[in-house]
Amino acid sequence: MIKKHRLPLYIGLTFVSIAFIMMLISLFYTPYDPNAIDPTNRLASPSLTHLFGTDNFGRDIFSRVMEGAKTAFLIGTVAASIGLFLGFLLGASAGYFGGWIDELTMRFIDAMLAFPGILLAIMLIAVFEPGMKNTVIALGIMSIPAFARIIRSSFIQYKSYDFVKASIAKGGGAIHIMIKHILPNAVSPILVAASLSFSGSILAESGLSYLGLGVQPPDPSWGRMLKEAQPYITSAPWYVIIVGMVITILVLGFNLLSDGLRDVHDKKA
Amino acid sequence: MAPLLSVQALDVAFQLPEGEFLALENISFHIYPNEVVGIVGESGCGKSLTSQAIMGILPGVASIKHGNISFQGCSLNDLSSREWQELRGNELTMIFQEPMTSLNPVLTIGRQIAEVLKKHTSLSKIERKQQVIKTMNEVGLPRAEALWKAYPHQLSGGMRQRVSIAMALISRPKLMIADEPTTALDVTIQSQILDLFQTIKQNHSTSLLFISHDLGVIQAVCDQVIVMYAGRIVEQGKVEKLISEPKHPYTQSLIQSIPDATKRGQRLYTIPGTVPHLQERQVGCPFSNRCTYKLKQCETSFPDTYEFDDGHTVACHLFAKEGDGN
Numbered sequence: 097m098i099k100k101h102r103l104p105l106y107i108g109l110t111f112v113s114i115a116f117i118m119m120l121i122s123l124f125y126t127p128y129d130p131n132a133i134d135p136t137n138r139l140a141s142p143s144l145t146h147l148f149g150t151d152n153f154g155r156d157i158f159s160r161v162m163e164g165a166k167t168a169f170l171i172g173t174v175a176a177s178i179g180l181f182l183g184f185l186l187g188a189s190a191g192y193f194g195g196w197i198d199e200l201t202m203r204f205i206d207a208m209l210a211f212p213g214i215l216l217a218i219m220l221i222a223v224f225e226p227g228m229k230n231t232v233i234a235l236g237i238m239s240i241p242a243f244a245r246i247i248r249s250s251f252i253q254y255k256s257y258d259f260v261k262a263s264i265a266k267g268g269g270a271i272h273i274m275i276k277h278i279l280p281n282a283v284s285p286i287l288v289a290a291s292l293s294f295s296g297s298i299l300a301e302s303g304l305s306y307l308g309l310g311v312q313p314p315d316p317s318w319g320r321m322l323k324e325a326q327p328y329i330t331s332a333p334w335y336v337i338i339v340g341m342v343i344t345i346l347v348l349g350f351n352l353l354s355d356g357l358r359d360v361h362d363k364k365a
Numbered sequence: 366m367a368p369l370l371s372v373q374a375l376d377v378a379f380q381l382p383e384g385e386f387l388a389l390e391n392i393s394f395h396i397y398p399n400e401v402v403g404i405v406g407e408s409g410c411g412k413s414l415t416s417q418a419i420m421g422i423l424p425g426v427a428s429i430k431h432g433n434i435s436f437q438g439c440s441l442n443d444l445s446s447r448e449w450q451e452l453r454g455n456e457l458t459m460i461f462q463e464p465m466t467s468l469n470p471v472l473t474i475g476r477q478i479a480e481v482l483k484k485h486t487s488l489s490k491i492e493r494k495q496q497v498i499k500t501m502n503e504v505g506l507p508r509a510e511a512l513w514k515a516y517p518h519q520l521s522g523g524m525r526q527r528v529s530i531a532m533a534l535i536s537r538p539k540l541m542i543a544d545e546p547t548t549a550l551d552v553t554i555q556s557q558i559l560d561l562f563q564t565i566k567q568n569h570s571t572s573l574l575f576i577s578h579d580l581g582v583i584q585a586v587c588d589q590v591i592v593m594y595a596g597r598i599v600e601q602g603k604v605e606k607l608i609s610e611p612k613h614p615y616t617q618s619l620i621q622s623i624p625d626a627t628k629r630g631q632r633l634y635t636i637p638g639t640v641p642h643l644q645e646r647q648v649g650c651p652f653s654n655r656c657t658y659k660l661k662q663c664e665t666s667f668p669d670t671y672e673f674d675d676g677h678t679v680a681c682h683l684f685a686k687e688g689d690g691n
Contacts, residue, residue: 258466265420265461266454266481266532269446276480280471 105356111349122162130163139332148338163316175297178236183243191251205241213238231310239293246289250282284361288354295350368395375432386643389596401573403587409640411596412576416542455485458538462545464525468517475513504531523554542574562586595651602677612679614656
């Protein structure tokens with residue numbers, strides 16, 4: 097019973113761990129130089145020498161996937177951190193202070209939610225310029241509303257608890273109470289939101305890079321590999337399938353992880 | 366001797382959608398150094414609201430309409446939030462009713478008790494820990510070293526309430542407010558906690574405002590008692606005097622409804638009716654519709670306060686002297 101209940105958590109953890117380990121190994125070692133061109137060996141099918149085959153320039157796809165994992169994790173982590181930090185500032189103050197601060201912040205969040213996040217990201221990138229840094233900033237801003245709303249609802253819930261009043265009665269100030277007393281209680285829902293935001297950011301980055309707006313060469317990116325694989329979808333189908341699978345596994349992994357975390361959290365409550 | 370805490374003609378109003386309602390009216394009392402004052406009354410009489418007004422933690426819809434609260438001679442009405450933070454936990458502190466909810470479930474006991482010292486003193490981490498362990502022993506928490514790392518859910522209700530008391534006691538406050546500290550506990554634990562309050566009373570120069578709905582509990586720890594009914598003080602005096610010679614019909618009924626051995630086998634007395642709701646309070650004495658001695662004027666005007674010897678006061682028309690008019 098318990099095992100069944102935790103199954104998504106374990107599958108999610110496994111998928112994410114596989115990708116994470118691949119990323120860690122790529123920091124020290126890749127089977128081939130991910131940028132080494134070998135014109136004699138273009139679009140080779142998967143074999144023992146080239147595990148995932150080679151691309152249109154004869155580069156080893158497995159090495160490039162490993163290299164791309166770095167970008168995926170970097171973008172996921174930084175974007176989720178930006179979203180978490182700004183979302184916390186907005187959500188926590190809205191939830192804790194209430195009144196006009198809450199009203200103002202939440203209308204701002206509503207305005208952000210009113211048009212699709214990916215459009216917002218495209219707009220930001222169009223105004224500034226495509227590249228890793230601007231992609232990360234755009235994706236971070238995109239994930240603010242989700243964090244702000246979840247953190248706000250936790251803060252509204254906990255601010256009426258006796259231990260908050262008890263801390264006020266002991267001379268605790270607002271910031272002390274928000275960070276030392278309420279935040280530790282709100283960790284579970286924040287973790288769920290963070291893991292969802294992580295997968296959302298990776299998917300959005302792939303989308304942007306596919307459109308040519310995201311990460312620019314020479315930074316490796318799974319989204320751009322997908323775009324490069326597109327013309328060879330009939331002649332070298334493994335290229336597009338493998339890259340698509342890798343993105344799917346990591347995103348699915350994070351989604352299952354967040355589902356699993358939420359179940360564990362709800363079970364306790 | 367100058368009083369430590371003076372509450373003068375305090376009115377607290379609730380701002381509700383249906384209008385403004387006075388939840389506390391004309392509350393005046395003093396607490397002197399080393400004195401234990403009890404507030405007794407049924408639920409909804411304004412006992413907790415009085416304590417929240419003193420601590421400056423009134424709920425958002427409530428506000429002080431009139432009157433003054435002063436602590437050590439300075440008025441609390443217009444303190445800045447920084448001044449409040451300095452005062453709370455340091456000289457003025459509060460113990461809450463529910464030990465289940467008044468401790469943060471995700472922080473260790475040691476950290477929560479030490480928090481007060483961290484805020485109000487410049488002690489080092491090690492000194493803070495020594496102080497916490499000392500206070501934990503003082504309030505009867507066994508194995509303080511092990512409990513330092515424990516979380517609230519690992520403790521029983523009685524132990525948690527001891528932790529709350531340790532948190533309040535550790536900064537050696539001048540005044541501690543205990544809002545029904547034994548209500549959520551079972552009877553045996555209740556008596557242990559009352560013993561602890563007795564010990565604190567003897568060993569510390571702390572004044573205590575002790576709120577309870579149980580006159581028996583009040584009798585066990587307090588010097589002075591305030592009886593509240595529907596947001597008003599109806600009687601106040603020395604505890605022995607008030608219990609042996611209650612003047613107000615409400616106090617008499619409260620005393621009558623305490624179970625004791627001599628009443629064995631009899632049906633226990635209960636006061637007919639209930640406390641009027643905030644929105645249903647009318648002119649006149651709020652107790653009049655439950656009172657067996659009701660006079661004509663009880664329905665039309667709230668009685669003046671009449672004073673007897675030893676500072677015993679009562680607000681009831683039965684004690685009006687001849688020629689007082691209405």
